[in-house]
Amino acid sequence: MSTTTDTPVRPHDAAMSHVHAGGYALELRQLRKSFGKTDIIRGVDLAVRAGERVAIIGPNGAGKSTLFNLISGRFAPSSGEVILNGNRIDGKKPFEINRLGLSRSFQITNIFPKLSVFENLRCGVLWSLGYKYTLFRFLADLRDANERAEELMKMIRLDKKRDTLAMNLTYAEQRALEIGITIAGGANVVLLDEPTAGMSKSETSRFIDLIREVTVGKTLLTVEHDMGVVFGLADKIAVVVYGEVIAFDTPEAVRANPKVQEAYLGSVLADEQAASAGH
C-alpha cells in the first residue's frame, strides 16, 4: 500500500479555488491504451479547467468509456499521463484516485443492492469525512456523516425511500442513487458515464436538472448520447472518434466544425431530425 495517500486530500477543501499550474482540474497528456494489439485510445490530449462542464461525445466504440476507465483508475493506461488537481494519477488504484478528489458513476448501475438508500449514501461519505476503517465508533454517533447522507438523500429526491433496499428502487431512482453515491464524497472532479442511459425523454430532462444542481461548482465530465442534453448541459464538448479527440471546443464551435460534421455529428443530427420529423 502506498503511504502517501493515507492522508486524503479533503476534496471539500481542495475545491475549485485550488489553482494548479495552468489552472486545470484534469489534464490528459498523450494518453494511450491498447488491449493486446488493438489500440483503443490513441494519444488523447485534453485539459479541463476547474469548474468546467465537459461532454464527451462520439460514435459507439470510439473509446469514451475506456477513457473514463483510464482516468478513474479502473484500467492503467499503456502510456501517457493523467494529472488531477496537480497530481499524477495514471497507474494509481481507484481508491487512491478517489482520495485525491475524483469520483465517477457507471453506465451500468453500480450501487450496493442489499443496503438501504441511506446506507448507500453513508458508505459514500465515510472516507471523505475521515472515518476510514474506524472500528471504535458507532455509525449512529457520526453526526456529520449522518447529516451529510440525509442531505444528499434530499438532493437526489430519495428521502421518502430512506430505508428501502437499493435493489427495490425503480430504475430511475437507482440512477439517481448512483449519482448520489458519486457526489457523496465531495470530489471536485466528477465523471458521469451515460447518466441518462435507458431513461425516457421526460425522465432525462428532469435528471439533467438534477445533475446540474448537484454538480454546481464542480468540474464535470460526462459521456452522453442525447444531443439535446449535451448542448444544454456542457460548456465544452470533446468529440472522440476512433480513440482520438478530434475536436474540443464550445458547443457552437463543435457544431460548426466540418471535421466533426463529417465524422460524427452529421449522421447523429440527421437521425435526430428524422426522428423529430417522424413525430
Added chain:
Amino acid sequence: MSRTYYEFKPWNVGRWIVWTLFALVLLLAPKVFTSNLSVSMLAQMGIAIIACLSYNMLLGQGGMLSFGHAVYTGLGSYMAIHALLRVSEGALSLPVSMVPLVGGLAGLFFAVLFGYVTTKKSGTTFAMITLGMGELVFAMSLMFSEFFGGEAGITADRMVGDPVMGITYGPGVQVYYLIAVYTFVSVALMFAFTRTPLGRILNAVRDNPERVEFVGYNTQMVRYFAFMIAGFFAGISGGLAAIQFEIVTAEVVGPIRSGGYLLFTFLGGATFFFGPIIGGVLMVLAFVLFSEITKAWLLYLGLIFLFMVMYAPGGIASLIMMNLRVAAFGRLRELWVSYLALGVTALVVLIGAGALIEMIYHLQLSTAMGDTVKFLGATLNARSADSWFGGAFVMLTGLGLFELARRNFSRQWAEIQTYIEKEIKRRETQ
C-alpha cells in the same frame, strides 16, 4: 422529517429487552438443564455460537466463503492449552479465566499472518486460498508433534493456579459460567461491530467491491481487517474449547471442522446477525445428541443441508424473519393449516427415508449382528422385501403428499407476499 432519527434511539427498549433475555437464558440454562451432559452441551453451545458468529463475519457480512476457519479456532485452542500447561508448570502466571484471551490473541496473530495472503483476493480465489491454508495447517499439525501432540493431542488440567473466590473450574458448571460470560461479551462485541463504519463498509464490499474502491476504500484492507477480527473471536472460541475439554487434538484445525462451521452457519442463516447463534446451538445438538441416535447422522445432516440450500437459502433465521413479517401484517394465522400439512408430510418422508437409510447402513456395516434393525420401535428385516417395500412406500407416499402440500403452500405464500408488497406501497404513499 426524521432528521435526528438515524439508526436507533440510544435507549431503544426492544434492544434492552432482547439483550436482557439473552443474559437471562445464559444465566438460567444450567438451572433448567442440570445433568452433567446438558451442562457440557450448553458450554459447547456457547463455544460454537462464538465460532459460528465469527465465521459469519466473513461469510454473511463480508461475502467471504472460507473453507479454513478451523485454522483460527484450532490454533487458538492449541495456544490456550499450551498456556494452561505453562501455568501448571509454574512458568506462566495467568488466571484460568484469562486463558481464552490467549486463544483470541493467537487467532488474531495467525489471522494477521495468513490473512495477508488470503484476503488479497475475493470470491472463488479467496475460497481456494482458505482451503489451501486449512490443508497446510492440518498437514503441519501431523508433522510437528511437539506442538500439536501428534495422534494423542495435548492434554492439560484446567484446575491450575489459585482459585479465585472459590472458583476452581473443577465442576463443569463453573466452566459453563466462564463460557457464558465470554459468549455474552463476544456476541455483544460482534454485534457492535456491525454498527461501526468498518462493519458497514464490509457489507458494502460484500455487495459491490468495485464500487467501494470508487468511494475511497481499499477493499483488500477492509477484508483484511475483518479477517483479523474474525480470527480473534475464533481464537476465543478455541481457547474456551481447550478449557472445556482439557484436550486438543489435530482434528480441531482440520477441514471437517471448517466444513462444520460453514454448514451450521449456513443452516442457522448467514443473512441475519442471530442466524449463526441458531447454527451454533444446532451444531452441538447434531454432534452430541443426533450422533447418539443414529450412526447415519452425517447422512441425514447432508440431506437437511441440501434441503435448506434448495428451499430456504437464507437458513432458519430467514424463515423466522419471513414469518415474523407475515405476522406483522396479520396474515400468519391463516398459514397454520398449511404448516401442519407440510410438517406431517415431511415427517412421513423422513420416516420412510429413515427406514431405508438405516437398513442400508445395517447391510453395509453391521450384518454380523443379524438381519433385524430396530427403527422407531418397529422391527425391520434388512433382507426382507416387505421391509424395503414398506419403507419405500411410506417415503414415496410422503413425497407425493409433501409436494401437494408444498404447492398449495407456495400459492398461499405468494398471495400473502403480493398483499404485503401492496400494503407497503400503500403505506409509503400515504
